[in-house]
Amino acid sequence: MNKGFYFLGRGPNTPPKRRTFFGRAPRVYGIPISDWEQVGSGNLQSPIDLGKKHKGAFGRISFRYGPVPLHPARLTDRSLEIPVASAHPPIGMFLMGDFFELDRLQFHTPSEHKIANKRFAMSAHLVHHRHQLTAVVGVLFQVDKFNPGFERILDSALGNPCDPTGTQPDPVDLTHFIPDKGSYYRYLGSLTTAPHTEGVIWTVFDTPLDIADFQYRRLLGSMKSNARPIQPTNDRTIKYFLRH
């Protein structure tokens, strides 16, 4: 079945057509059809607490990431944001076989999503697009070991004290921002910054990556706490997928 069928020529606020399947409840990108039917109702805001979860089986995801030039990072009052330069072939991910191109990275402190009521030190949001659809991958970070990829991003945003000429850093391999093990949550939500548009396909990995304490402090020195408060889950189903 082609999942993209639902969305050809449609905006993300148009609920997909209900279809029946043999032997299992209908889903789009692993999200129950009933959640898509809520799109536009204002009940699908992000972030949420990912505590209550339901096992899923069809959450196929894979990444075509690699070294990519990043545009200069900019600090806003809601995130540290880095636009991703377009690459050939494009950098992005496959959700159930459909390609979503990576558009930008955002970092928030503390993490915006919670897992079982726990926030993490930081989260990265990798924002992807396919036609009018938006799919964001959330990666949680804990303070532990040094993260060389994040150091490049800090240098780009805050200046590299070792290189005061301000030359652009080398391309960053974003593969290092995706946990190589662990499982992930999938649900239908919204952008966490204005205009908080709904219909966003969220994938949040449950395995945190590391940043060093001095990296975390360096970020906090420039960016105040900016996580959006937890939003009600309402009737949404949170699917939990084993990585494969």
Ligand SMILES: [Zn+2]
């Ligand atoms: Zn974000």
